[in-house]
Amino acid sequence: MSAVARAIWFIESHFEHDLSLEEISDAAGLSRYHLSRVFGLVNGHSISGYIRGRRLSRAVPALVVGSSTILEVALAAGYGSHEAFTRAFRDQFGMTPDAVRRQGHARNLVLLEPIRMDPARLNDLEPPRFETLQPMLFAGLQEIYPYGGNAAIPSLWQKFNAHFGHIPGQKGNVAYGICTHIDGEAEKFRYMAAVEISDAGDLPPDFTTLKLPGQRYVVFSHRGHVSGIPLTMHRIFDTWWPTSGLEHGDTPDMFERYDERFDPYTGMGVTEIWLPIKE
Structure with a gap:
């Protein structure tokens, strides 16, 4: 990196x-x-x-x-x-x-957008594992980004981390970055910084919720800096997935799982990448 x-x-x-x-x-x-x-x-x-x-x-x-x-x-x-x-x-x-x-507009201003991060070459993929999860309810902050526009995602996490640990109904100390497609939209996706919750009562006003169905996942580990995740994803779909014989599930596109092995301050550690699969 x-x-x-x-x-x-x-x-x-x-x-x-x-x-x-x-x-x-x-x-x-x-x-x-x-x-x-x-x-x-x-x-x-x-x-x-x-x-x-x-x-x-x-x-x-x-x-x-x-x-x-x-x-x-x-x-x-x-x-x-x-x-x-x-x-x-x-x-x-x-x-x-x-x-x-x-x-009343900013069309004549040249705004400074996030600089796109170009991570260095990553190590080879570790062999994945397979997990089956029950239905899960999530709550968090959600934004829509263009594909390739993930440079702005850290600022969403910056806002979300101010809530982490005292979100009503929060289960455990694990954070999730959930990517979902938008029906009829080929150039943008939804990204949600979230936690699992027990119920959707009394959430902060800018929070949204998402329920994922119970399903089976293939789980990869990304080690190192979090900005390298796009390259790990590329490695998964460029080299591993085509020969796996698996069919991608419907929802979500994928989610990132951040537990105690990840340091949100430095962006370093282990991130798990969960991809739904059809059985």
């Missing part, structure tokens, strides 16, 4: 909070000096510029919608005053937050 990919994942997972270069470089496994140079050469942004651009870009929808005051948007973006936010926003986009609010 490349150091830059680790740094990007760490920033995307934590940029709504104060971040130091030392924390980022520790997560990347490089010195602060080396990471600063490599990050800029590879991505065309300084680390601080990337964090600033991501925070300001995330603030734009709140300005357009207009449900919060500009000061509230500024504070949520990590700025201590309306003035400081306005200066940074104008430097980033060439216009003020007030002007964006007045025009």
Whole structure:
């Protein structure tokens, strides 16, 4: 796993909070000096510029919608005053937050999207195991992403992790990343950061629920940084699945299972990839 990919994942997972270069470089496994140079050469942004651009870009929808005051948007973006936010926003986009609010859209702004992480080559797949699960009820935060747009998923986990551990009805300390297809949609998918729950009562207002049927799964282990999961998935479907004789189940497309072997702060550890199969 490349150091830059680790740094990007760490920033995307934590940029709504104060971040130091030392924390980022520790997560990347490089010195602060080396990471600063490599990050800029590879991505065309300084680390601080990337964090600033991501925070300001995330603030734009709140300005357009207009449900919060500009000061509230500024504070949520990590700025201590309306003035400081306005200066940074104008430097980033060439216009003020007030002007964006007045025009009511952001079509003329060039937002900074998450940098796509390109993990390095992975080891060969470990032999999978097979499991049968009973029906399960999940609750969590869900977003729709374009295929190939998984670079934004860490920010969803950043929001979800603020709830993890005190979600009403939560069963155990295991988190799930659940991918499901959208009927009639070939370019986008749903991704849900979730936990298993015993019932759907009294959940946070922005939570949604999903019930999966009882079925059989083939289970693979991904070891290393979480940003390498897409390559593991590619390895599964490119080399293992075509010769397996298995037929993929209907729902979900797959889910990731994160237990005590995974560290959500660093993104390192063991992630299980569960794929439903028809019997």
